[in-house]
Amino acid sequence: MKHTNREVLTKGLKYLAAALPLALIGPSILFSAFNNQESPWYIPVLIVGIAAFAGSIFLMFKGIMTIVKALFD
Template identity: 70%
Template structure:
């Protein structure tokens, strides 16, 4: 009978915990960028928002895959 690998599970939970603030920050920064298109820093803030959003998606994907791996591998 297999048991859950607790080290790998905690690593997956850490990935999800790191993704949580990015899930909130990324879309907020994108919204702010699109509302201020006439400002000078529009492109920089837009790029930062896109990076934060994609980092959140990547960390969530990595966390879920790691948790599943800890349970079924």
Template identity: 60%
Template structure:
């Protein structure tokens, strides 16, 4: 009978823990940047928000796949 790889499970949970704040920060900053379109920092803030949301999606995918690998491999 196979057992759960605890090191791999913890690594996956760390990925998910990193994705959690980014999943809130990204949309908040995106909304804020669209509220201030006339500001000179609009484009850099917009790019930061899009990168934060993309990183959140990537870390969620990586975290869930790592947790599944720890549980079922």
């Protein structure tokens, strides 16, 4: 089934919309983790913050590539 350019563009914008909260939450979580290094929750919170950053970067990349595909394909 062939997707129309509008559907692919909408899909790319959804990826970017999903990346936005992660891009805002990731630094907050990491800041909290680095301020509480003596806490026993330091490592789990640090892992969650890094995962939020990685998810944000992945979704931004995938969204931008999808939008480029919709515009130039």
